Amino acid sequence: MAERIAITGVGQTHHKSKRTDVNTPELVTEAVEAALEDAQLTMKDIDFVVLTSFEMADGQYLPDLWVVPEFGGVGKPGFKIQNAGTSGGVAAGAAFSYAASGMFKNVLCVSWQKMDEGKGAFGRGGGGLSEYWQSQIPFSPITNFARRAFAYIHNSGCTEEHFGITRVKQDQCAMKNPYAQLKLGLTLEKVMESAVLVWPIRFLHMCPSTCGAGVFIVSPEKQAKKVTKKPVWVEDWFCVHVGGAFTMAEDPTLSTLRYGCQTVYKRCGITNPLKDIQAFEIYEPASPAELRWMEEVGVCEDWTAWKLMEEGKVGIDKEIPFNPSGGVTATNPIGATPVIRIIEAALQIRGDAGEHQVPHTVNRALATGYGGQGENVIILLRKSY
Amino acid sequence: MADRVGIVAVAQTKFDQKHEEHLTETLVRVTKDVMKQTGLEFKDDGTGIDSTVAASQDYFGGLGGIHLHYAYTVGAYKRPDDRVEEDGALAVAYGAMQVLSGHHDVVLVIGHIKESACSKNQVENLGMDHVYGRKIGLDFVAAAGMQAMRYQHKYGITPEQCAKVVVKNRTNGRNNPLVMYANGITIEDVLNSEMVADPLRALEIKPNPVDGAVAMILASEDKAKKITDKPVWITGMGMCYDHHELGYRDLADCDALVSAAQMAYKMAGIKDPVKELDLAEVSEHCAYQELLWSEGLGFCGKGEGGKLIDKGTTSMGGELPVNPSGGLLSGVPLCVAGIQRVAECVLQLRGEAGGRQVSGAKKALAHGVEGPAGQLHCVITLEK
Amino acid sequence: MTTEEQKQEPELLLYQYPRTAHYWHALGYQSAVIEGFKQGRILANKCPKCGRAMVPARTVCPECYVEATEWVDQGQRGKLVAAFKLGYPFYDRRTGEAKIWDKPIVAVELEGGARLDGWCSETDLEKLKPGLLLEAVWRPPEERIGAFDDILHWKPVEE
Numbered sequence: 021m022a023e024r025i026a027i028t029g030v031g032q033t034h035h036k037s038k039r040t041d042v043n044t045p046e047l048v049t050e051a052v053e054a055a056l057e058d059a060q061l062t063m064k065d066i067d068f069v070v071l072t073s074f075e076m077a078d079g080q081y082l083p084d085l086w087v088v089p090e091f092g093g094v095g096k097p098g099f100k101i102q103n104a105g106t107s108g109g110v111a112a113g114a115a116f117s118y119a120a121s122g123m124f125k126n127v128l129c130v131s132w133q134k135m136d137e138g139k140g141a142f143g144r145g146g147g148g149l150s151e152y153w154q155s156q157i158p159f160s161p162i163t164n165f166a167r168r169a170f171a172y173i174h175n176s177g178c179t180e181e182h183f184g185i186t187r188v189k190q191d192q193c194a195m196k197n198p199y200a201q202l203k204l205g206l207t208l209e210k211v212m213e214s215a216v217l218v219w220p221i222r223f224l225h226m227c228p229s230t231c232g233a234g235v236f237i238v239s240p241e242k243q244a245k246k247v248t249k250k251p252v253w254v255e256d257w258f259c260v261h262v263g264g265a266f267t268m269a270e271d272p273t274l275s276t277l278r279y280g281c282q283t284v285y286k287r288c289g290i291t292n293p294l295k296d297i298q299a300f301e302i303y304e305p306a307s308p309a310e311l312r313w314m315e316e317v318g319v320c321e322d323w324t325a326w327k328l329m330e331e332g333k334v335g336i337d338k339e340i341p342f343n344p345s346g347g348v349t350a351t352n353p354i355g356a357t358p359v360i361r362i363i364e365a366a367l368q369i370r371g372d373a374g375e376h377q378v379p380h381t382v383n384r385a386l387a388t389g390y391g392g393q394g395e396n397v398i399i400l401l402r403k404s405y
Numbered sequence: 406m407a408d409r410v411g412i413v414a415v416a417q418t419k420f421d422q423k424h425e426e427h428l429t430e431t432l433v434r435v436t437k438d439v440m441k442q443t444g445l446e447f448k449d450d451g452t453g454i455d456s457t458v459a460a461s462q463d464y465f466g467g468l469g470g471i472h473l474h475y476a477y478t479v480g481a482y483k484r485p486d487d488r489v490e491e492d493g494a495l496a497v498a499y500g501a502m503q504v505l506s507g508h509h510d511v512v513l514v515i516g517h518i519k520e521s522a523c524s525k526n527q528v529e530n531l532g533m534d535h536v537y538g539r540k541i542g543l544d545f546v547a548a549a550g551m552q553a554m555r556y557q558h559k560y561g562i563t564p565e566q567c568a569k570v571v572v573k574n575r576t577n578g579r580n581n582p583l584v585m586y587a588n589g590i591t592i593e594d595v596l597n598s599e600m601v602a603d604p605l606r607a608l609e610i611k612p613n614p615v616d617g618a619v620a621m622i623l624a625s626e627d628k629a630k631k632i633t634d635k636p637v638w639i640t641g642m643g644m645c646y647d648h649h650e651l652g653y654r655d656l657a658d659c660d661a662l663v664s665a666a667q668m669a670y671k672m673a674g675i676k677d678p679v680k681e682l683d684l685a686e687v688s689e690h691c692a693y694q695e696l697l698w699s700e701g702l703g704f705c706g707k708g709e710g711g712k713l714i715d716k717g718t719t720s721m722g723g724e725l726p727v728n729p730s731g732g733l734l735s736g737v738p739l740c741v742a743g744i745q746r747v748a749e750c751v752l753q754l755r756g757e758a759g760g761r762q763v764s765g766a767k768k769a770l771a772h773g774v775e776g777p778a779g780q781l782h783c784v785i786t787l788e789k
Numbered sequence: 790m791t792t793e794e795q796k797q798e799p800e801l802l803l804y805q806y807p808r809t810a811h812y813w814h815a816l817g818y819q820s821a822v823i824e825g826f827k828q829g830r831i832l833a834n835k836c837p838k839c840g841r842a843m844v845p846a847r848t849v850c851p852e853c854y855v856e857a858t859e860w861v862d863q864g865q866r867g868k869l870v871a872a873f874k875l876g877y878p879f880y881d882r883r884t885g886e887a888k889i890w891d892k893p894i895v896a897v898e899l900e901g902g903a904r905l906d907g908w909c910s911e912t913d914l915e916k917l918k919p920g921l922l923l924e925a926v927w928r929p930p931e932e933r934i935g936a937f938d939d940i941l942h943w944k945p946v947e948e
Contacts, residue, residue, distance in 0.1 A: 022508070080531060080532070085781065086532075086649050089649050089650070095646070099491055104469060116506070116508075117508055121507075123505070156882065167896070261486040263486055265482045269896055272896065425815055430818075447854055477851035522813050
């Protein structure tokens with residue numbers, strides 16, 4: 021039976037580029053313990069576990085088998101999801117499904133990535149061109165976002181400086197987030213001086229590789245109200261995949277974000293995203309993407325986001341509360357990132373985000389996950405019904 | 406909202422040593438098969454198939470995220486394509502849960518793999534932990550060898566009893582046109598075959614490589630009854646994790662399977678599995694596992710797996726036939742195994758199992774396993 | 790050593806796998822495209838329902854879920870869609886070494902409607918604007934192996 025579900029506890033590690041002091045199961049246990057502490061529960065109360073990580077980037081096969089015993093998961097039912105970039109979002113959706121069935125009381129969603137261990141082992145091209153063609157053209161997240169940025173510049177009339185302005189804004193938000201990895205104190209000059217990877221993408225525009233884990237606990241209504249006074253309700257979720265159908269080689273503006281958001285908005289009765297949603301935590305793997313995602317999510321008109329960024333209208337305490345946590349450009353443990361977006365959105369609703377808390381009441385928050393060639397998972401959270 | 410989940414159509418490819426066609430063509434073929442059986446198409450408005458759950462393995466596809474290459478062939482274009490990267494039975498359980506949660510009504514569950522693409526034991530070695538497991542060259546077959554040795558020592562299971570499992574399953578497999586091996590074998594063949602991982606001999610281990618794909622459509626109760634007049638209901642689901650380090654548990658026991666089975670039986674209201682079930686399709690990657698999993702599933706007491714096969718309870722015509730389809734020993738790929746177990750149960754309960762039909766079958770059990778020496782088990786019970 | 794002392798001196802385990810992984814993949818629909826490249830033609834398969842042309846070939850049309858078995862020659866000219874230039878080394882499969890490429894990579898929309906990636910002879914990114922007309926320059930027939938770089942590069946058409 022479909023029940024209302026709410027997130028009752030969240031936990032994440034302090035994200036760093038190298039964690040040589042722990043191995044993968046220990047890293048995950050840090051986040052699990054943080055989430056259990058947040059919800060004031062123990063592993064005895066957990067009755068289902070959904071795990072995910074982008075295992076090929078770590079060079080490990082079926083890592084959930086290795087990780088589960090470390091945090092006390094022996095004897096628990098569970099399984100693992102793996103969808104490359106959108107793993108965390110799909111796993112969150114799986115945890116939501118298990119909780120919404122009403123058959124389980126506390127479902128744990130565990131996600132992690134330990135990128136200092138693999139060497140991007142089997143390549144993360146982003147898929148779509150089939151095995152034969154994949155290695156012939158340089159096909160990686162960096163070139164994909166270069167294509168997006170090229171299309172953005174030519175369609176909107178902005179310059180590459182605007183990507184730099186975006187990066188500075190992202191960094192200013194990340195400086196206030198104790199968990200974010202890159203807190204660099206950037207200025208526009210520093211960004212424009214950094215090496216060009218693939219024009220117009222510079223080194224500082226791209227997300228880093230991170231070791232981190234994100235965990236949350238989700239429960240059906242009755243249990244959620246027992247566990248916490250500040251449940252974060254999950255109103256809706258939608259996984260929109262594309263998977264090889266069309267690639268950015270064919271369409272540099274390819275994205276399912278607008279379609280996914282509009283479907284969710286229609287289902288939930290949202291007509292004006294900027295008015296109806298008070299915090300956005302969107303997965304943007306590179307600074308130029310943030311501008312385009314703002315338009316696709318619907319907070320501004322097409323090809324105008326760069327003007328708003330230039331005028332300083334985007335930020336924690338500004339008109340458009342977009343990625344107050346610093347976003348993915350500051351922290352990107354691939355398998356865990358969508359879950360961390362959800363965690364940050366949940367913290368905004370609860371009012372627990374500390375220095376990067378948006379200063380108004382957040383009734384609804386939107387979190388997304390991104391992967392492949394423009395796949396998205398859209399999750400809508402709310403404070404109360 | 407759904408009270409029950411029904412399986413309304415299944416399709417399987419022939420399982421072969423090497424499928425020459427490209428993965429996308431195989432997937433289109435099985436997907437179109439189930440679409441034709443039900444008359445459903447992929448739709449966004451709730452009148453067709455809403456979502457896809459897939460079971461596949463990146464390492465066997467050779468790319469970081471093979472779903473990024475094929476998802477459109479299973480209808481996941483602007484639609485969900487959730488991937489469970491473990492045994493297919495877990496994907497069936499998740500697909501059923503998507504329906505039970507009310508989030509989707511009709512779900513396509515598809516499992517596929519090409520074991521011929523690369524070396525299985527090289528991949529499985531990467532599944533062991535860094536410090537101990539990988540260095541000694543452990544893979545799942547070697548781990549099974551250790552479990553077999555412990556199991557045989559503790560309970561006095563003999564190599565002949567394990568060989569009987571192989572003979573039984575390969576004989577059953579002769580009636581299944583889809584599995585790889587169509588010839589039966591004798592106990593002498595098994596006991597004379599090459600020793601691979603002491604005490605496991607070559608013919609006691611699931612053949613490798615085998616390629617294949619299986620698809621099925623799950624639907625909520627109301628829709629299932631409209632789509633077909635022979636839906637098969639999922640009545641119970643259970644799964645459980647065990648320790649990863651082989652030394653942390655007594656390998657002769659399978660506590661995780663006992664837990665998983667109890668979870669499924671509780672949901673289904675089954676108290677005496679041998680009496681209430683009409684058949685069981687278990688995942689026996691090696692011959693001794695059928696005996697060990699039978700104990701965990703409650704078909705006999707602890708340590709009595711050998712007696713069970715000697716009595717003939719699990720043969721065709723016995724009280725509870727196990728693996729009438731020929732089991733994994735007749736040639737079924739890993740990962741697809743779990744979902745193929747469920748598909749075979751569905752065919753049996755619909756009376757469409759041809760030469761391997763168990764007559765009058767009403768309740769069945771499917772089992773999937775993942776990990777070294779059975780670390781993660783999944784049990785699904787079905788009924789007509 | 791206490792646990793605290795141990796954590797301050799992290800021990801790293803280096804794994805070197807002396808074996809390489811070999812993968813066998815079937816070609817499927819790509820064989821027709823590969824043969825086309827060897828003959829100096831760009832072939833794409835077309836959906837019979839919506840008419841969308843796709844290269845590399847797709848088994849079914851993703852929008853319509855119908856098998857796309859009609860092959861259409863896409864012509865030799867196209868319009869530029871997007872361009873980028875690598876600032877880091879990329880592996881050249883013909884010589885077997887990683888090198889810095891000075892030619893940018895362009896996505897081209899072909900006459901038949903499909904879009905394809907390739908290299909471009911114009912190295913100045915300022916001149917590469919969307920809509921620029923480009924023409925394929927092929928390698929000599931004996932050098933074609935059925936890969937994207939059988940088209941040596943795309944050249945802007947001088948009108």
